[in-house]
Amino acid sequence: MERAEHTARLVGMAYRMSGLKGTFGGETSEWHSILDSLGSLHRFAPSDLDINQHNVARFLILDTNNPSSVTCCFEQARQNAKSNRAALSREVWEVINSAWGDIRVISQETVFGAALPTLLDLVIRTVALYRGTIDGSILRDDRYDFLQLGIMIERADNVARLLDVCNQREKKIAQSGDKGTTHHWMTALHATSSVRAYYALYKDDVCADRVSDFFVSNRVNPRSLYFCVKSVAVHLVHLEDRYQFRPACLGNAEALLSFIQQEPGGEGRANGLTDFLARFVGLNAALSDQIAHAFGFRDAKGGVGPASVLEG
Template sequence: MLSRTADSLYWMGRYVERAGNLARGMQVALRMAGLASSLGGGVDEWRTLLVAAGAEPGFLAKHKEVTPEAVIRWLALDADNPSSIANCIEAARGNGRAVRTALTVDMWEALNDTWREMRAQAPTAAEPDRLPQFLEWVRARTLLFNGAAADTMLRNDGWRFTHLGVMLERADNTARLLDAKHETISGEGSEGAVAYAQWQALLRSVSALRSYQWIYHTRLQPKLVADLLILRPELPRSLLSCHSRVEQVLDRIAESNGGRRGEAHRLAGEIHARLRYGRIEEIMEGGLHAFLTQAINRNIDLGREITAFYLHG
């Protein structure tokens, strides 16, 4: 496969996943913002979401203060934010269009229809009475695209690079969400009703609240929330699950291209091994924030190595 084709498929997968992750995060922030006053909490959900999305520096360069209206527009629609939902959908469609023949009909229709509907909805999407419906639409369209890819794409290098982009983006999102809430897991803010609501919100943002009950059969506990999102292989959005898939996909790509491997494969194996044999007690003892900061940085490093080895040929 040509490196430019692999690059377009990889980033198409990343941008679609990023749009869905932003929509999930905004849905939870809306819910928590409504609960904050009744719970007596002073947590700024919108600033937390900016941090989790990695969008705070760009936002503050344009806006003097954090307000719900400004954050919503920045994350959903702002053309100056390269990672806004609107720009992610635009970029995903652009990458998909560049490699149209590598996509199935169902994938292209899901992607192109989402792009057309996004342009139609954009003028009113951030209005208070339209926002919940818009965010649910984005989430549903992401699931539709991922389902079309999973059900209709040949398991060749095209599928592998698309899936690789999705898994790397998903791992990054889970680590950032958990890190943004690390004080309610291991810090001074880990007690009381507000903290409990924060744990619920965190699990909802990755569709894992019911999964927690299935696995642990107990009330929410901060250490177990962290364990679920970092080390449990059953959860599709845990760091372990994502990096297990990344290593497997990179191995399949190497096997289909003469067995050639590089730093990307070594780093993927190292990250996966650390998670596979990790223990939540040791992670908490060493500092959750430090662990997640390293996880985010290593994920970035892995993305760079994949780009250097496969995508810039």
């Protein structure tokens, strides 16, 4: 569900950026960037379709042959929920089941033109409902901790990829010599519904350093890498208390938190951030594997980690 939301937010971001063609140098590049960011370029490329809103949005949202599409995410979430019904409340199940039922019957026309934001809002609202029902109806036992571990690891991965799209754009702009442009950073804030939060925290104009800080090391932004990994560590501590053993992955989570705090800034930040984000994505994925290993998910369920098993 977290991935479905992120995909919808990224599509929204590209929609917004492509509406500013003059600013960003053409429609194609934005849709190309989000395909790249989502790791879906290789799946889209063989289709030989033009990279534009209609084709990319349809591929990312409705295409049942794309395992990362919103439709497939909802389907996978439903399958996982079905297999773990006892870990979920009826409310959570119904949200997931309805999401799957609703998107299956959505017309392909909804990815055209101005109909797209309405579809994206529907996806984002559905995931918000999912999160809300979890908050309001799931027991705060180990199942809740595993659910949150899955959500936070997935979200950290998504945020890192989002930042990477912006950072790549920053580098291109820098090469073109137009140093005053910050629309891409503003778009990232819009995509995550974080504009107000940003201004409340920084009380200053949008700039690369501050937006990077907001998404990387900020302690109170629920979509910062720090916040996500800190949450992972907190839930691992809950499990440590409950199970009376210290899982090795808790040390890995703490190491990842230290790593985040070394995020480069200032001069040369764009290149440094590229490397940082690439390393973060790798370490975060490794952490997911370590958690799965520590709690026996691989043994019990044949090689599936908690991010996919427990995150509806």
